Amino acid sequence: MWWTRLKALIIKELLAVLRDPKGRAILIGPPIIQLLVFSYAATLEVKNVDLMVLDRDTGHWSQELVQRVGGSPTFRTITGANSPAEVRRAIDKQRVLAALEIGPTFSRDIEAGRPAEVQVILDGRRSNASQIVSGYLTQIVGTLASETPAGKRAASDVIRVEARNWFNPNLTYQWFMVPNLVASIALLIGLVVTALSVARERELGTFDQLIVSPLRTHEILIGKLIPPMLIGLFHITIYILAAVFIFGVPLRGSLFLLYGSAVFYLASVVGLGLFISALSMTQQQAILGAFLFMVPAMLLSGFATPIENMPSWLQPITLVNPLRYFLVIVKGVFLKDIPLAEVVHQTLPLCLIAIVTLSAAAWLFRSKLE
């Protein structure tokens, strides 16, 4: 009996989303846009940098330095400058991101074994890119320094650093981003589809119809819970396929673990969606509410910036963010063979969040009916 009722509700929910042209658009549009934007456009790498060089030396070493900088793929154009004023103007107008100023005695100092000086001027308005460019330039200068006569002499004494990137040896940006997207798309779709489903019914007056039917509150909740989870799993699958076959991300761990924890992740997301939807009277409010939650959830998840970098008072807030835990699992399954114990360790909080959000949604539903 209860199964007949529940099945009817689940089928209805799926049909309601799939038969509505707007519903279909939500299922197809944002996922594609997100995949394209995040994996191609929203890159954290710094490329195509314009650099200005004020070379007051023009000796052998300074030319060597300029050539090495020019040979680096990071820099798009290198413009020569004749005066510090020109450098100032170029940075001010944002024509270049950085300028390299080589002192007049640069080559002579090197030949003489004296400390030689190079100044790097950066545009602090673009702090992140400047920092990275500064790193690149320091690296190039460092390599050059080790090849100078003085450098060669000291070579045996200095420590050589050899960097190896595990899990993503070439630091391919997409290897990092696409697994992240698997988690964030499930958040987006799960929240929006759920938040809309109840609000839509309330707007059209069909929600009353459900309440006077023999469906119990928990059956309505389960019926509202399962379809968005199915849709979320579908999107996760599509993104995993895209990650492996389009972006060539290695899949080193167990899909079984990934899907297993995805169920709990989706349950907690859908619980949040139901909570939002129980609070909102119209579809507009529901969508707004969903995004109001989603933007901070993305920022406080470790998606783009490490949680460890956040101030200590902010870090505890990330503990209630389901995205945080699932990100660890997705990246772990893709880039390393994450062990079962770690998956369980991350899934337990998800389970807890799901229980809390679902009971809160159930409670809110009941109290709204009063």
Place this chain on the structure above:
Amino acid sequence: MTAAAPDVAGSSAAFVRLTGVTKRFGAPTPALDAIDGTIAGGRITGLVGPDGAGKTTLIRLMTGLMLPDAGTVEVLGYDTRTDPASIQAAIGYMPQRFGLYEDLSVQENLDLYADLRGLPKNERTATFDELLEFTDLKRFTTRLAGKLSGGMKQKLGLACALLRKPRLLLLDEPGVGVDPISRRDLWKMVENLTAEGIGVVWSTAYLEEAEACDHVFLLNHGNLLFAGAPQEMTSRVAERVFRVSGIEGRRREKLARLLDDEGVVDGVIQGEAIRLVMKAGLEPPSLDSNGAATAWRTDTTPPRFEDAFVDMLGGGPGGRSRLAETQRTFAAEESKAVIEARGLTKRFGDFTAADNITFDIPRGQIFGLLGPNGAGKSTTFKMLCGLLKPTAGEGRVAGFDLRRDAAEARNRLGYMAQKFSLYGDLSVIQNLNFFAGVYGLSGAKRRERIELMTQIFDFRSIQGMSAKDLPLGLKQRLALACAVLHEPEVLFLDEPTSGVDPITRREFWTHINGLVERGVTVLVTTHFMDEAEYCDRISLIYRGRSIALGSPDEMKARVANKDLPDPTMEDAFIALVQSSEAEQAA
């Protein structure tokens, strides 16, 4: 103020001239199909017809906000295609939901519209004064528009439309959501305007409003069925309308039989009596089925607009309800009430939406909650079917408190909400499947019931269509089918036939009457005064209180006097409201 009409020769000249006006909105059938006609100044022209007839479209065409696909609309001598601005400067238009700003006060709304319409500053004080006086809103100038009652909102809307005295006033369903008293006030105001030579177009789905108009355009499915004086319309059924009274036994069953009679064009329950429209020259059948003489009395009665409308559409449906015939019977074993309301009270903050409402409904009866929108009938209704928790009091349905008792108790009731809450994106068959599943029908039983509904309501050819694309009449049928799939013993109907055409409404009531004969108990809310007469008993709900309880005939009898020997339900309502207010004041 005087109505200036310099460029129209004489006040009787056509204010609006419609020639072959056609408008389509993608659908295969046009929203308006080759409408011809003229609207004159100095009188009220009724634009009458059910929802979806094309009333709003026609009004919007007259404002020039929309252009016809074919034909021309000429308003006050200007063509809407070439000179919409001149038209818009000279008319007043009040759309269905008047664009009042709910968060502004009455005065602020007036100021805003005065600015928008460019009313000169020096004229404002006088104009506002006059309009506030006219609409009786002077006491409420500081109140927020959102806090006004439905009737006051319409009056304020009217005031805003009259800021620059128009020569033509277009009112789109001003009577919707307004209690009968405010509706009469509104009507009187508009009548006063016509005395100044202003032309008024009043669109309505209430057929009784049509009778009061000077001139009527009757629209149905985009076609103009009739244009002329309403008396001309009703005269087509003159001497053919009968009131059959003194009926012994169950009148609904008798009505069903009468409707299947060859000579009967239309018939409805009217309180204890039956109202019949006969074919020309035929007397109502006066014999009972077994041939025995009965105590029936048949008198001719003045025809109503609706009688003529149904006659024009070729008569109402027959009296047989296959739905009821296939439904199980609920024996009226004991006299215990099936639905009980005991002191139901609901407060929202300091606002009492329903105040101590008590009634009970025995098995096999139709009980009506009658009242204007916002009076509290929906609140009462919702408390009974478990959608709202009463602040005090209790409601029981078939012995269960629907808020507390098991879901199985809800399996016994069928619910059909206002605006037919179907799932618009689901097809007809998917809707049926969903409701069957939710009410626990599965396997062979489900197939059998759905097949039956498909046959009875003729869904076969449309079963793949999305519910939202169905015409109103079919939506209504589908909603009924979904509500009765599981053979409920109690039916809750919230404004079930508002806005549908009279034929669909009759078909609906034929099914309901049939079900009631099988022992189904029905609670219905309505703001149609006519529809109240289909009920066995009604409760008049006004401002949250039940001001009268009894059969429709009893209510009418209570207010009958020598000035008004045969009051209508609306007369009764108004008189009862007034006497209850007098009591309150005393």
